[in-house]
Amino acid sequence: xxxxxxxxxxxxxxxxxxxxxxxxxxxxxxxxxxxxxxxxxxxxxxxxxxxxxxxxxxxxxxxxxxxxxxxxxxxxxxxxxxxxxxxxxxxxxxxxxxxxxxxxxxxxxxxxxxxxxxxxxxxxxxxxxxxxxxxxxxxxxxxxxxxxxxxxxxxxxxxxxxxxxxxxxxxxxxxxxxxxxxxxxxxxxxxxxxxxxxxxxxxxxxxxxxxxxx
Numbered sequence: 001x002x003x004x005x006x007x008x009x010x011x012x013x014x015x016x017x018x019x020x021x022x023x024x025x026x027x028x029x030x031x032x033x034x035x036x037x038x039x040x041x042x043x044x045x046x047x048x049x050x051x052x053x054x055x056x057x058x059x060x061x062x063x064x065x066x067x068x069x070x071x072x073x074x075x076x077x078x079x080x081x082x083x084x085x086x087x088x089x090x091x092x093x094x095x096x097x098x099x100x101x102x103x104x105x106x107x108x109x110x111x112x113x114x115x116x117x118x119x120x121x122x123x124x125x126x127x128x129x130x131x132x133x134x135x136x137x138x139x140x141x142x143x144x145x146x147x148x149x150x151x152x153x154x155x156x157x158x159x160x161x162x163x164x165x166x167x168x169x170x171x172x173x174x175x176x177x178x179x180x181x182x183x184x185x186x187x188x189x190x191x192x193x194x195x196x197x198x199x200x201x202x203x204x205x206x207x208x209x210x211x212x213x214x
Contacts, residue, residue, distance in 0.1 A: 001025065004066045004092075006052045006082045007073030008035040011098065011118065015070070020045050027061045030073075053081040055089075063090045071097035076104050083113045114142050135204065138196070147198045149175075152189050152211040160195075161185035167207045169199040 001024045005012050008030035016039060020026045026045035029052050030036050036047050050057040052073055063069065069086040071079040079097045086092040099105050099117040108115045121137060136149040152158075160171050160183045171183040175194040181187065189195060189211070199207060 001067045002062060002065055003027070004029065004058075004061050004063055004069045004086075006030070006069065006071045007078070007098070008032070008039065009072065009074045012070075012072040013038050015072070016045060017043060025062075027066070029057060029061045052078050053085055055085075058082075058085065058090065063092065066090075066092050068092070068094045068096070071095065073098070074100055076100045076107070080107060080111065080113065083108075084111060087113070109144075112142075115140055135208070141198070144201045145198060146201055146204075147172075147196070148204070149194050149196050150207065150211060152191060152193050152195065154189070154211055155191050157188040157190045158210070159185065160187045160189065163189065163195075163207075163210065166210055167199065168203050169197050169207060171195055171197045 003019055003024050004027045005016050006029045008016070008028050012028065013035065016026050016028050020043060027048065028036065028039065028045060029048045029050070031049065031051055033049055036049055039047065046062060048057050048061040063086065069082070069092045071082045073079050073082070076099065079100070083095050083097045086095045096114045096116060097108060099108060099115050099120070102117055102120045105115065105117060117140065138147040138149060140146050160174070163169060163171060173180050173196045174183055174187050174189055175196070176190065176192070183195070
């Protein structure tokens with residue numbers, strides 16, 4: 001797979017080296033020479049130094065043959081611009097962008113850019129571990145879909161089949177204190193069990209209501 005990583009900050013540099021170890025073709029673009037140097041002499045991917053959204057720099061990085069572009073600059077304006085150029089001009093098959101400021105997420109969503117939000121994911125994860133949030137968001141997908149972990153508060157067990165027949169949701173697994181099992185139609189969800197599932201954000205409250213005693 002040919003993957004372009006725009007932005008060689010902490011996330012970009014680590015990801016570039018990890019993906020290169022999996023024998024993917026990796027191309028990194030950044031205007032900062034010191035950041036690019038942090039990849040080390042052993043990095044066997046392509047390196048392009050220059051303005052991240054510049055047409056010639058993106059062509060030099062191999063964008064015309066890229067399967068994926070990851071916009072991981074530490075600046076939302078750069079990430080948005082690069083993502084739009086990759087999608088609308090070079091028609092890259094998949095473009096994923098980092099949201100630096102969670103308050104600007106709506107801008108990405110309005111432009112239909114697939115996003116990840118490391119800050120929001122980290123906060124949600126900590127709140128979930130502290131049992132201060134009913135939902136831990138694992139990933140934000142396209143078009144309002146998300147992957148979440150949610151704890152059941154029902155005193156009466158409910159089957160996975162009942163859940164998916166009531167809510168538009170895909171249930172992946174059910175966790176309890178003893179084990180994690182892949183979800184089947186007849187898998188029962190007991191009180192304090194945690195389910196990992198995917199659904200549209202508009203259906204989240206319906207799922208929470210279903211998993212709580214009324």
